[in-house]
Amino acid sequence: MIVAHLKPPYYAVIFTTIIANNAEGYLKTAQRMETLAKLQKGYLGIESARNEIGITVSYWQTLDDILHWKNNVEHVLARNLGREKWYTQYQLRICKVEREYGFLK
């Protein structure tokens, strides 16, 4: 799903990943993290796509909201498991969204 109609300024976390071939348990944990993210303060939306690489962008009202989600205990455990078992590589970027434009046919 595309997240539309947010009002800048707000924040985006761009999380780009490469997953190991035998990433057992990954999908279930990724889905659980998405469900959990939606319950957090300041959560605005999430967009996700994967083929050769995965890109997940989550949107947040403030930097504090991102920090709060980063420190969520269940999220910390999942992240550690991710580094240990699932991710071959990732890059995480914290961005301030300054402008946005939408198109809907």
Added chain:
Amino acid sequence: MIVAHLKPPYYAVIFTTIIANNAEGYLKTAQRMETLAKLQKGYLGIESARNEIGITVSYWQTLDDILHWKNNVEHVLARNLGREKWYTQYQLRICKVEREYGFLK
């Protein structure tokens, strides 16, 4: 490919799209735009994934570099064609990347 080792602050354009079923010519034009983007001043990298939605994130040194790419004549034509023929919906976000973290196994 994951774009790693960039040095904040720099800029990201998050372009999230839904493509019509019969998007003839889309892939060729998308590839051409990627090739052309790489030739522009201030271009730092691009990441792309698609399944139900497409997410393409391009990285740029400055806002001026993004504006310059936006106004590139061939890019303007491709964008018009996109709205006319290919895109059902899109959202484009211009962001300042403030921090980044990488992981490589």
